[in-house]
Amino acid sequence: MQNLDWSNLAFNYSKTNAAIISRYVDGAWTAPVASRDFEMPFNLYAGVFHYANSCFEGLKAFRGVDGKVRLFRPDENAKRLQRSGAHLDMAAPSEALFLEMCLMCVRENLDFLPPYGFNASMYLRPVLIGCNPQLGIASSKEVLFAVLGSPVGTYSGAAGLTPGTAVLARNYDRAAPNGTGSYKIAANYATSLHPYNMAHRQGYRELLFLDPATKTKIDEFGSSNFLAIKGNTYVTPLSDSVLPSITNKSLQTVAADFGMQVEKRPVPVEELAEMDEVNACGTAVVITPICSVDDKPALESTEVTKTYCFGSPEHCGPVSEKLYRRIRGIQDGTEEDIHNWCVFL
Ligand SMILES: Cc1ncc(COP(=O)(O)O)c(C=O)c1O
Numbered sequence: 587m588q589n590l591d592w593s594n595l596a597f598n599y600s601k602t603n604a605a606i607i608s609r610y611v612d613g614a615w616t617a618p619v620a621s622r623d624f625e626m627p628f629n630l631y632a633g634v635f636h637y638a639n640s641c642f643e644g645l646k647a648f649r650g651v652d653g654k655v656r657l658f659r660p661d662e663n664a665k666r667l668q669r670s671g672a673h674l675d676m677a678a679p680s681e682a683l684f685l686e687m688c689l690m691c692v693r694e695n696l697d698f699l700p701p702y703g704f705n706a707s708m709y710l711r712p713v714l715i716g717c718n719p720q721l722g723i724a725s726s727k728e729v730l731f732a733v734l735g736s737p738v739g740t741y742s743g744a745a746g747l748t749p750g751t752a753v754l755a756r757n758y759d760r761a762a763p764n765g766t767g768s769y770k771i772a773a774n775y776a777t778s779l780h781p782y783n784m785a786h787r788q789g790y791r792e793l794l795f796l797d798p799a800t801k802t803k804i805d806e807f808g809s810s811n812f813l814a815i816k817g818n819t820y821v822t823p824l825s826d827s828v829l830p831s832i833t834n835k836s837l838q839t840v841a842a843d844f845g846m847q848v849e850k851r852p853v854p855v856e857e858l859a860e861m862d863e864v865n866a867c868g869t870a871v872v873i874t875p876i877c878s879v880d881d882k883p884a885l886e887s888t889e890v891t892k893t894y895c896f897g898s899p900e901h902c903g904p905v906s907e908k909l910y911r912r913i914r915g916i917q918d919g920t921e922e923d924i925h926n927w928c929v930f931l
Contacts (some may be wrong), residue, residue: 587702646708653702654930815906873910
């Protein structure tokens with residue numbers, strides 16, 4: 587086991603033992619290898635550098651209370667990567683190869699997998715990279731698939747369940763109306779960097795994007811999905827420009843298990859005034875409570891036209907905390923995995 591400060595891990599990359607690599611060349615994937623070298627030669631004409639021929643995933647491995655290592659729903663990530671790859675007309679690994687390489691990555695880097703009890707995990711980053719040299723706009727025919735793994739703590743750096751603030755992205759869009767918002771492709775994140783940086787500089791933890799066509803409905807946060815609790819109902823936006831989050835999907839199941847009503851539907855911005863609890867949810871952020879959302883005419887503006895507040899700025903809402911405890915418990919092996927979501931090493 588590495589001698590790391592497990593209780594103070596940030597959401598940063600750490601150099602670990604190995605990255606797992608396979609290449610798609612001449613119509614087939616090569617057998618995966620563990621590479622100790624993280625620096626690789628790439629042709630400067632590779633499509634990834636010019637046209638963002640790249641998509642990726644994010645999932646976590648946990649060391650459980652019973653000492654067993656669990657991956658949370660990797661099959662769902664494999665399917666989503668295939669969907670993203672198909673949208674880029676790029677080859678993507680089969681579900682079996684994806685899982686094999688994720689498990690291999692955890693095994694090769696096992697001494698970096700945080701122990702149980704530190705609210706830390708190993709974040710796995712599978713990434714597809716278009717490699718062959720090209721000049722014109724075209725999908726990559728040669729692809730590198732890498733699975734990287736880094737030990738991580740909470741996304742915000744604060745203790746889990748510490749509330750943060752958000753601001754609406756009135757004058758920036760993350761995705762075009764019929765564009766790529768529902769795919770986990772690199773280009774979507776490039777689009778969000780400038781407004782995201784601005785929101786962070788202004789002290790907000792999150793940036794909340796609206797539907798790009800009408801700007802009247804909530805889409806999602808820059809890093810994660812939007813989920814709200816309204817009475818006994820779990821509310822999350824139905825939108826073509828939102829990434830289908832595996833965490834959100836799982837939390838909807840958990841909410842239904844708790845006897846809650848689940849509504850996946852368009853959510854008008856003004857409905858924020860009726861929400862009891864609001865959270866960002868995703869693999870990296872798990873559930874992160876949002877205690878307020880500012881509305882401004884433009885992100886650059888110092889004028890705040892309205893602030894929507896949810897619960898206490900110090901504490902997570904009780905329903906959100908219950909959902910958080912159940913999902914984290916399943917990942918840590920302290921709660922029964924009744925839906926068979928975890929895959930063991
Ligand atoms: C934009 C965006 N939305 C939502 C999510 C949450 O998805 P998941 O729960 O599958 O991690 C992520 C993180 O992957 C994301 O980057």
